[in-house]
Amino acid sequence: MLKSTYRIILICLSLFTSMGYAQVSTIQNIQGRNIQSLNGKWNYIIDPYENGYYDYRHQPFDQTKTGTGGFFDDREQKDKSELIEYSFNGSPQMNVPGDWNSQAEKLELYEGTVWLRKKFDAKPEKGKKYFIYFGAVNYEAHVYLNGKKLGVHKGGFTPFQFDVTNKLKIGENSVVVKVDNTRKPDEIPTTNTDWWNYGGITRDVYLAEFPDHFISDYKLQLVKGNNNLINFSLRLADATAGQEITLSIPELKLEKKYKTDGEGKIDDEFTWNNLSLWSPENPKLYEANIKSDKENINDKIGFRTIEAKGDSILLNNKSVFLRGISLHDENPLIAGRLRSKGDMRMMLQWAKDMNCNYVRLAHYPHNEDMIRLADEMGLMVWAEVPVYWTINWTNPATYANAKQQLTDLILRDKNRASVVIWSVGNETPLSDARLSFMSNLVETARSLDDARLIAAALEVHREGNTMVLNDPLGEKIDLVSFNEYAGWYFGGVPSEITKIDFNIKYNKPVVISEFGGDALAGFHADENTRWSEEYQEALYKNQITMLSKIKSLRGITPWILTDFRSPRRQHPIYQNFWNRKGLISETGEKKKAYFVLKNFYNQMQEKYK
CATH class of the missing domain: 2.60.40.10 (Immunoglobulins)
Structure with missing residues (x-):
């Protein structure tokens, strides 16, 4: 039955590729090519009813006989009697790259369609090839050049491009992008997440010029x-x-x-x-x-080189302990996605200041610049795709989407020494369908890159005072990597969690991919008072005691470096739409638990010299 299901998935993937969702395989090292930046100010139109895409019979304008009539035509009134009910020229502007939620007050909680338009000059030459490249658009992007549709891309965090060789004009051109960040149950990620759903063209946009027979992809690494x-x-x-x-x-x-x-x-x-x-x-x-x-x-x-042998992780054939922390692609000090290399460097430096040698970039592919900075600054990286929580495991198109996002991530970052782990998902519930889905992703990752570790952030279940890890996906991956929230979501107050033991089925290196608890910076009380810095501090001290019982413990990435925005976190006093599990607050203040973790990492650095 499951084999038949995945035959259907492969057929669906083929259809997915042929229906305009396809692209040329991600071009390696786009920054090293001949590129023209299309970043800057883009005009935008908010379109909650999608009037610019559908006619009054709800038929897409770009699928009608004329293929015109939508906002993508970017028309301007030439006759005073002409009826046009939109105007990019008369619309406001936003910065690209950038999310719309942080750039306009009325868009802070908006999920839906926004049209963005950029005019640019080009001088295409005969014998050259041209592509419009997007670093990331969240989530579904319909892209048009000079009124003609180039195609569609789904996935909010991976790059894509379209061939515009025969569509560019000498002189002024107009690129229009319909961006829709509506959460849907069959997408990757699905409707339910614990981070802000930032919409927009969130990473760089380039017009790239290539010769014929150009180098599309390369890999250079140790076996x-x-x-x-x-x-x-x-x-x-x-x-x-x-x-x-x-x-x-x-x-x-x-x-x-x-x-x-x-x-x-x-x-x-x-x-x-x-x-x-x-x-x-x-x-x-x-x-x-x-x-x-x-x-x-x-x-x-x-x-x-990186590999797992027995219960050890070997970096260049030497045993290493992953002194890590988790990060979101968000600046806590300024609303929105990380805007620049300066923002990214700040976040990674905060991790290094805590004596981290490793970061988990959760829960989706982060900016390529972030990975290159990790290369430069000396931080190992766990890179992940947003197969998160309750994915539709039985929908072939959902699997095809997940596989494409994983493929694009690996193709983009396979030359980065900092990336030591590819993760295929986070906290996914057990079922036969889920096991097949995730196992196939693991096989995809190995087929694309067999020189790194493959992991997933698994879940444990509790039997009395024992945490049990027997997820059958553990057979497929290289690490026993799992999330646990003793002392916060279960396990009693911090002082009680040291009684907890572990029953781990697999003889592999153990990496705790998440633990933690919330604290409102500046709120002080005793260590049994939720939301206080003292509670979080005690939780970290006792977590370290509890986890030290695991003989094969080889790394941790507590949740999380900084407080981050989340619509799920609604307590008006302690949260106010912030997840407060950060060790650093939204104002850059270090909480007491920060120093507990730093002290532990100092000890582990000495132990693994």
Whole structure:
């Protein structure tokens, strides 16, 4: 039965690809290409009834015989008798990249459709290829250029692009994007989440120019378990044989020349003995260059290995303890998504100040710049897709969407040394359908990248004073990684949780992907008073005592670095639409539990020297 279900899923994935949801496979290292930024001020129209998309019979304008009549036409009145009931030129503007919730007061809680329009000049040349690239749009994006539909993309946190080679005009062009962040039960994520549903074009937009036969994808990393065997693979956007490619790393005096095979690919392994390996203590990045007769691509690459052996995690063949913290893609000090590298660097530096060597970027793919900064700053990364809570496990289209988001994440970040774990989901309830869904995602991740660990944030159940982990997905993944909230959602007051023991089925490294409790910064009381800093402080002290019983404990990422906004958190005194589990408040104040965790990490650093 389940095999039949997944045959249907594969058929659906094919249909999903053919119905305009498709894109050219994510282009590696878009920042290293010839790009024109389309960031800046975009005009926008709020459209809760989707008048700009449907006619009065609720038929999409872009599917009518004329294919016109919607806001995507970007029309301007040329005759005084002409009826046009919208105007981008007369509409307000917002910053792109940026979410709309933080840029207009009346949009703070808005979920629905907003149209965004940008005019830009272009000078397309013959013999070149052009793509419009979006770093992320939340959630469903319908993209139009000069009134013609380019396609649709679903997924709020992964990049996509459309080929506009034959659609660009010399001179002024108009790109219009219909963005809809409505939560729906069959989507990834589903309707129920615990973070703010920021809508909009939240990451960079580029017009990218390429030669014909351009390099679409490449990978440069160490082979799993071998500290001097390098794998280099490359793929052209088309199956062009005989394309000359040169790989060079000047600092290593490394230069290798290749020719693409009949499928436009290169796949090679070679030994190099004098590598300085990337680690949090030594975040070494090499300037790498990949060159053809028409392209010259530069990247910064770190070389390291990561694997699980027995109950240990080995970084460059040395046992390591993951001193981590979880993060959302949100600036607590200024409403909205992280806006710049400065915002991102601030968040990662706060983690390093607590002596972290590792961060969990929850619960969705974060900005590519965040991963590159982690490379530079020396922080290992858990990267995740938003298969979160109660996904529709039996809908083939939902699986196809999840698989595409996971694929896009891995293709985008596979050259980043900081990424040591791909996570396929968070707190998903047990069922046969869910096990098949998640197992297939694990297989997808392994097929795309076998040089990293695969994980998921599992759940435990409680039997008396014992936490039991026997999720069958644990057989498939590399870590016993799970969330537990003893002392907050169950387990009594903080002093009582040290009585709890663990029954873990699998002999694998244990990583606690979440624990914690809320505290309102500045609210002080005794350690049994909920919402006080003292309660959170005691919870962390006793959690550390409790978790230290686990002999195979090899890492933790408590929930969470900073307070963050959530519509689920409604207590008017202590929450006010904020999840208060942060160790740092929305004003940047360190709570008492922050220092408990930092002290523990200082001890673990000494232990694992």
